[in-house]
Amino acid sequence: MKILVGISNVPDTTAKIAFTDNNTKFNKAGVQFIINPYDEWFALVRALELKEAKGAGSVTVIHVGPLENEAMIRKALAIGADDAVRIDAEPADAFFVAEQIAAYAKDKGFDLILVGKETIDYNSSLVGGMLAEMLSLPYVSLASKLDVNGNVATAECEMDSGTSILEVQLPAVMSCMKGMSEARIPNMRGIMAARTKPLVVVPVSNPSILTSVESYTQTEGRKAVKMIDPNNMDELVALLHNEAKVI
Amino acid sequence: MSVLVYTETSKNKIRKSSLEAVNYAANIAAKLGTTVTAVIDGGTDAAILGDLGKAGAKKVITITDAKLKDGNPRAWAIAIDQAASADGATVVIFSHDIVSKAIAPRLAVRMKAGIVAGAVEYPTIEGGKFSVRKSAFSGKATAVYVIHSDKKIISLLPNSYPIQLADGTAEVSPLTVDLSAAEIKVTVKELKTRDTTKISLPEAELVVSAGRGMKGPENWGIIEDLANSLGAATACSRPIADMDWRPHHEHVGQTGLAVRPNLYIAIGISGAIQHLAGVNGSKTIVVINTDKEAPFFKAADYGVIGDAFEVVPRLTEAVKKFKAAHH
Ligand SMILES: Cc1cc2nc3c(=O)[nH]c(=O)nc-3n(C[C@H](O)[C@H](O)[C@H](O)COP(=O)(O)OP(=O)(O)OC[C@H]3O[C@@H](n4cnc5c(N)ncnc54)[C@H](O)[C@@H]3O)c2cc1C
Ligand SMILES: Nc1ncnc2c1ncn2[C@@H]1O[C@H](COP(=O)(O)O)[C@@H](O)[C@H]1O
Numbered sequence: 091m092k093i094l095v096g097i098s099n100v101p102d103t104t105a106k107i108a109f110t111d112n113n114t115k116f117n118k119a120g121v122q123f124i125i126n127p128y129d130e131w132f133a134l135v136r137a138l139e140l141k142e143a144k145g146a147g148s149v150t151v152i153h154v155g156p157l158e159n160e161a162m163i164r165k166a167l168a169i170g171a172d173d174a175v176r177i178d179a180e181p182a183d184a185f186f187v188a189e190q191i192a193a194y195a196k197d198k199g200f201d202l203i204l205v206g207k208e209t210i211d212y213n214s215s216l217v218g219g220m221l222a223e224m225l226s227l228p229y230v231s232l233a234s235k236l237d238v239n240g241n242v243a244t245a246e247c248e249m250d251s252g253t254s255i256l257e258v259q260l261p262a263v264m265s266c267m268k269g270m271s272e273a274r275i276p277n278m279r280g281i282m283a284a285r286t287k288p289l290v291v292v293p294v295s296n297p298s299i300l301t302s303v304e305s306y307t308q309t310e311g312r313k314a315v316k317m318i319d320p321n322n323m324d325e326l327v328a329l330l331h332n333e334a335k336v337i
Numbered sequence: 338m339s340v341l342v343y344t345e346t347s348k349n350k351i352r353k354s355s356l357e358a359v360n361y362a363a364n365i366a367a368k369l370g371t372t373v374t375a376v377i378d379g380g381t382d383a384a385i386l387g388d389l390g391k392a393g394a395k396k397v398i399t400i401t402d403a404k405l406k407d408g409n410p411r412a413w414a415i416a417i418d419q420a421a422s423a424d425g426a427t428v429v430i431f432s433h434d435i436v437s438k439a440i441a442p443r444l445a446v447r448m449k450a451g452i453v454a455g456a457v458e459y460p461t462i463e464g465g466k467f468s469v470r471k472s473a474f475s476g477k478a479t480a481v482y483v484i485h486s487d488k489k490i491i492s493l494l495p496n497s498y499p500i501q502l503a504d505g506t507a508e509v510s511p512l513t514v515d516l517s518a519a520e521i522k523v524t525v526k527e528l529k530t531r532d533t534t535k536i537s538l539p540e541a542e543l544v545v546s547a548g549r550g551m552k553g554p555e556n557w558g559i560i561e562d563l564a565n566s567l568g569a570a571t572a573c574s575r576p577i578a579d580m581d582w583r584p585h586h587e588h589v590g591q592t593g594l595a596v597r598p599n600l601y602i603a604i605g606i607s608g609a610i611q612h613l614a615g616v617n618g619s620k621t622i623v624v625i626n627t628d629k630e631a632p633f634f635k636a637a638d639y640g641v642i643g644d645a646f647e648v649v650p651r652l653t654e655a656v657k658k659f660k661a662a663h664h
C-alpha cells in the first residue's frame with residue numbers, strides 16, 4: 091500500500107504572534123514551528139501503523155513550502171516516513187496547496203492520501219476535499235478511526251449528530267483527527283536514519299492565486315477580570331444579565 | 338444574479354447556523370445589489386421553508402435526488418454548482434460546520450472559486466475589491482483575505498452574528514440537477530446518533546465546561562445541573578475526554594472543537610494556551626477555580642475564586658431564581 095501524507099508547518103500554539111511590514115506579514119522571527127499536530131499525530135502515525143500492519147508498502151510525506159521548512163520534513167522522516175517531497179513555493183492558500191499536491195500525486199498510484207483535519211494556524215479544513223475533487227477521488231472528511239482491508243477502507247467520522255461508519259473504495263483521500271492514533275516520539279535511530287532518507291524537491295507548477303492575505307490584526311486582550319465573591323452568585327447572574335447581556 | 342446559500346435542517350427546523358448563513362448572504366446581496374437564493378434538500382418539510390424567507394432569502398431552490406441522501410458531499414457539490422449556474426450566482430455561502438467542510442472545498446474546485454473558510458465578519462466590497470476577515474493563530478489575530486477570483490465562496494463561523502428574522506417570503510422553486518457524474522464510492526455502513534435532546538455544542542450560545550478540577554466523572558451532576566438551568570451545552574478540557582470521563586465530542590481546544598458562544602463558563606480548568614485556543618473567541622468568559630493564580634483568570638471577564646463543589650450548586654440556584662423572576 092502506497093500512502094501519501096500532506097504535512098504543514100505551523101507556529102507552536104504557545105508562540106507569541108507579531109506582524110511586520112505595516113501588519114501585512116507574519117513575523118517568523120523567534121517563532122517555534124512544529125508539524126501541524128493533526129498531520130503528525132494522526133495522519134502520519136496512522137499511515138505508519140497501516141504500513142507496519144501490512145508489512146509492506148511505503149509512506150511518503152509531502153509539503154508545499156520553502157527550503158527553511160526542511161527541518162520539519164526531516165522530523166516526519168525521523169518519526170518513520172520512508173521518503174519526502176517538498177514543492178518549492180510559499181503557498182498562498184489551501185487551493186494553491188491542493189493544486190500542487192494533486193499535480194504531483196496524479197500519476198503516482200497512491201492508494202491513500204491522508205491530510206490533517208485542519209492546520210492549527212488558519213483552521214480552514216479545505217485541502218483534503220480540494221485534493222479529492224482535483225483527483226476525482228472519494229473523500230472522507232474528519233475521520234477519527236481508519237482501517238484498511240484489501241481495497242476497502244473503513245472509517246469512523248464525526249457528524250453533528252453523532253458518528254458514522256463509512257466504507258470507501260481505495261484510492262481515496264481522508265482528513266484525520268483525534269482518535270486515529272497516538273503521537274510517536276522519534277527515537278535516536280529514526281533521527282539518524284532521517285538524515286539519509288530521500289527528500290525530493292519539485293518546482294512549483296502553474297499556481298492559481300485565488301485569495302491572498304492583505305493584512306493582519308492582533309486580537310485585543312480582554313478587559314481586566316472582575317472578581318465576584320464566591321458567596322454571592324446572585325451578583326454574577328445579575329452581571330451576566332445586565333452588563334454582559336448574555337442571559 | 339444572486340448570492341447562493343447552502344442550508345440544512347436539524348430536528349425538522351432550519352438549522353440555526355443555516356439561518357445565520359442566510360442573514361450573512363443577505364448582507365452581501367445588499368452590497369452587490371442582488372438577492373439571496375437558498376438551496377435546500379427537496380425532502381424538507383415545506384412548512385418550515387418560510388423561515389428562510391424571514392432570514393432574508395427571496396428564493397428557495399429545492400433539489401431532490403436519491404444521490405443526495407446521507408448528505409453525499411460530492412453529489413451536493415455538483416448540485417450546488419448547477420444551482421449556482423442556473424441562478425447566475427457568483428458568490429456561495431456556507432456555515433463553517435462539519436457538513437460544509439466536506440462540500441465547500443469540492444465546490445471551490447468545481448467553480449474555481451477563491452474560498453475563505455471560517456469568516457467572522459461581513460465582507461467589504463469596494464471598487465471591485467472583495468475582502469473578508471477570518472480568525473487566525475488560535476484566536477490571537479485575525480487576517481483579512483482578498484478574494485481575487487470572479488467566483489467566491491465564504492463559510493461563516495457559527496455564532497458570528499445574532500440571527501435576525503423579519504417579515505419576508507421566499508418563492509420556492511424546485512430544480513432538477515444532473516448527478517450522473519456523482520457515482521457513490523462512499524457507503525454509509527452505520528450511523529451512531531447521540532442523544533438528540535441535548536443542545537449541540539458547536540451551535541450553543543451558552544456553554545458550561547469543566548476540567549480536571551472536578552476530580553472524577555461521577556461529579557459531573559452539578560455541571561449538568563448548571564447547564565440545564567441555563568439551557569447550555571456541556572464541554573470539557575482535553576484530559577477529561579482522554580480519560581473517558583466525558584465523550585470526545587465535548588472536548589474543546591486546539592485539538593478538539595473550537596467554540597465561540599456568548600457565554601463560556603470554565604469550571605476547574607487551568608486555562609492552558611491549547612485550551613484557550615478553542616474558546617477565546619467566546620463573547621463572555623466566566624472562570625471558577627480554587628487557584629487564584631490559574632492562568633484562565635487572565636482570559637476571563639468574570640472570575641470566582643472558590644471550590645467548584647460549593648460555588649457551582651450556588652450558581653445553579655441563583656440562575657433558577659433569576660429565571661423564575663424573569664418568566
Ligand atoms: C499540542 C497540545 C494540544 C493540546 N490540546 C488541548 C485541547 O485541545 N484542549 C485542552 O483542554 N487541552 C489541550 N492540551 C492540554 C493542555 O495543555 C492542558 O494540559 C489541559 O487543558 C489541562 O486541563 P485542565 O485544565 O482540565 O486540567 P489542569 O491543568 O489539571 O487544571 C485543573 C484546574 O482545576 C482547578 N481545581 C482543582 N480543584 C478544584 C475545585 N475543587 N474547584 C475549582 N477548581 C479546582 C485547579 O486549580 C486547576 O487550575 C493540549 C496540549 C498540547 C501539548
Ligand atoms: N503547505 C502544505 N503542504 C502540505 N500539506 C498541507 C499544507 N497545508 C495544509 N496541508 C494539509 O492539509 C490539511 C488541511 O489544511 P487546511 O485545509 O489548510 O486546514 C493539513 O492538516 C495538512 O495535512
